[in-house]
Amino acid sequence: IFVIFALLLGIYFIGSRNIFLGGIVEKSYEGFYVLDEYGNVYVAGGARFMGDTDFDEKIAVDLEASPFGYYILDRYGKVYEFGDAEFYGDADLENAVDLEVAAAGYYILDRSGIVLEYGDVQNYGNGKLGENYVDMEIADDGYYLLTSEGSVEVFGDATSYDDLNSVDAISLGSTPYGYYILEKNGKLHFFGDVH
Secondary structure (H helix, E strand, O other), rough: OHHHHHHHHHHHHHHHHOOOEEOOOOOOOOEEEEEEOOOOOOEEEEEOOOOOOOOOOOHHHHHHHHOOOOEEEOOOOOOOEOOOOOOOOOOOOOOEEEEEEEOOEEEEOOOOOOOOEEEEOOOOOOOOOOOOOOEEEEEEOEOOOOOOOOOOOEEOOOOOOOOOOOOOOEEEEOOOOOEEEOOOOOOOEEEEEOO
16 A cells, blocks of 8 residues: 555655546556556556557556556547457547447547447447446446436446436446445445445
8 A cells, every 4th residue: 555655655746746546457467557647657666668659648547457468548538558358449439438349449438438448349339418428347248338417327247336416426346246436535435236
């Protein structure tokens, strides 16, 4: 915990940039990546730095790990791959918000709820018109979409465990039998078997 706190504190004072956690590496590794909005990647523990994008503007929106590498997604839907991360294609979007990596491909989620699939993955549907989507999680044969209001929409074999109303939701995490929602103020809400 001290190492994580020191890293985040150091990044804050060095760069004075907003940062957000990227994808956590596979369980065989000990460490994590942090991605800032300019596409700079910071590593801690056993995570290996393999490059970053260093944009001139704040357009980096997500980092997802592969077994020996990682992907960075910008808000226009362009995907940058590092290490062993395999490139399957880019989107042409205005407001990409999330990249989710599957076994042989990945999904890109647009803020409007459009889900684009690349590689050997299946599309199970898009979000509702007029909603503001902020995150996505993959299930075995489906996925979850999270709106900024805290609503969780399920597709394919994903199971609904309830959702929130009128919160400032920013992130969704899932387990085999549940999920949790993170609010902008740091509060976590748990559903299913998540504690």
